[in-house]
Amino acid sequence: MKTITRGFKNQKGAASLLTALVLLICITLVILLTSKTVLVETQITADNYRTSQATAAASAAMNRAEAYFMAGGLDQIDSATGAAGTDGVVDYRSDAPFSFNLTAGTQTTAAQFYFDNTDDNACDCQDDGTKDLDDDGDGDCMGTEGKNMTRALVTAQGWSDDNTAVRTITQCLGTFDLFDGGDGPKQPFVSRASVGVFGNATIINRYTNSSVWTGGANDISGAAFATYLRPSGTETSDYTKDELNSEDETANTQLVSNRNAGAGIDIITNDATLASKTADEFFDMFFSKTKTQVMNAADSVDQKLAAGQSPNGMTGLIWVEGNLTLNANDVVGSPAIPAILIVNGNLTLNGGAIVDGVIYVTGALQITGSPIIRGSIIGESNSASGGGGTLTLVYVPLSGDGESPAFIPGTGAIIAGSWKDW
Structure with a gap:
């Protein structure tokens, strides 16, 4: 048998095989590295997504x-x-x-x-x-x-x-x-004009020594008009909160002013400090914000009302843009959560309406029924209001008096x- 060996010495395939093997290993490493990077990026993306979910939920x-x-x-x-x-x-x-x-x-x-x-x-x-x-x-x-x-x-x-x-x-x-200063008015009634609004009003104030503060004349015409203060020689600490806020003018009081006796020391009239104020200046005497800011604050909690809308059952800051009439069964505010009722217009109090808190009226105030106000009334208008109703106005300060204050919406x-x- 004849063996042919002539072509073996010219073959060079081993080098090519080695090169291919090296390239294959490199490609494998690149693929593994790329896969690892993709995996890490996927994990980072997932983590960011989960974190975004948690942040959005928080x-x-x-x-x-x-x-x-x-x-x-x-x-x-x-x-x-x-x-x-x-x-x-x-x-x-x-x-x-x-x-x-x-x-x-x-x-x-x-x-x-x-x-x-x-x-x-x-x-x-x-x-x-x-x-x-x-x-x-x-x-x-x-x-x-x-x-x-x-x-x-x-x-x-x-x-x-x-x-x-x-x-x-x-x-x-x-x-x-x-x-x-964080506290409401210091008097039951404050007005730039006269006090003729009261008719037969009964004003009870067991906290301070001032019942009426006005920039106009004192016009007491009602036969039953009277103001009552805490008895001389006593302090607010001598009474319970219920006694201080009682609507009974015969309990823990002394008569100071009425039509027969005239205006007593608790009625301050013709004060030029009030009469000389513009409407905005008068508002700024009491409130820490401008009218626009107060209106926007009420609007932010859906308590800005249009003319004709009733605030019956509402508490907190209430802004009425226009005239308002409160009728016999209307109750605004509560002893626990008083109302700050601002009427940018005229206010008419009919029947036995009840308001706990502070009323601020830019227009005329008319009283034709027997309403009960536990708090204060502030009248911005420099024209006299009127009415022959029998208002009962019991001064209740808005300050906490050392107690935790109520939250006012x-x-x-x-x-x-x-x-x-x-």
Whole structure:
């Protein structure tokens, strides 16, 4: 047999095979590296998406908490029954938060919020500097522990649809002072004009020594007109709150002014300080905001009414743009949550209408029935009002008198610079 070996010495395939093998290994490494990068990028994208979901859910919870607070403060529900009402307890706390779900397509995220109004939270002493909030003298500004229903730290949390990401946001909520110095008027009735509106009014004031302050003349025409002050030699601390706010003029009072005796020391008339004010200047004597700002504050909580709309059953800041008539069965405000009723027009009080709070009228004030006002009336118009009704006006100051103030819808505010997230 003859063996042919002539072509073997010219073959060079081993080098090509080695080169191909090296290239194959390099390509494999590149593919593996690219796959790893794609995997990492996918994980980062997924993490960002989950974080975005959690952030959106937390933001939704914060928005809901702010809206809830602005509508009525921290105490709007009776915790024992779950019904609307106040019981002196914060509605949603860390141990009982408000929880809800958000659904977008096939994905559902979870969110919750709760309030903290106790001492030593992150909102202590963040105030505008106009007053000292340390009512109980413990070194912080929250007042009696857990009792201040007008100021709190809200914590909002949100989770992604798979609960792998969670976001927490905090924000301080409080109120702004609607009146200069935080307190309402110091008299039951203040007017740029005369006092002829009263007719047979009974004015009771057991808190201060002034019943009427007016820039016009004193026009007492009603036979039953009378003013009553707290008995001489007594202090407000001598009486309970119910006794101070009683509509019974024969209890814990002394008669000061009436038609027969004339105006006593509690009636200040023809005051040039009032008579010389423009309408806006007169408004600024009492309120810390301009008319436009107050109107917008009422509008922000859907309490700006048009002429003809009734505020019956409403509390807090109410702005009526136009004339208003309150009739026999109308009740505005309450002893617990007073109203600040601003009528940018004429106000007529008929029948037995009841108002707890402060009434400010830019136009004429007419009294034709037997209304009861527990608070103050301020008349901006420099023309005399009138009416032969039998008004009962009991002065009740709007200040807290050392107690935790009630939340007045329309005065809620976000504390600037207090927003945090992590």
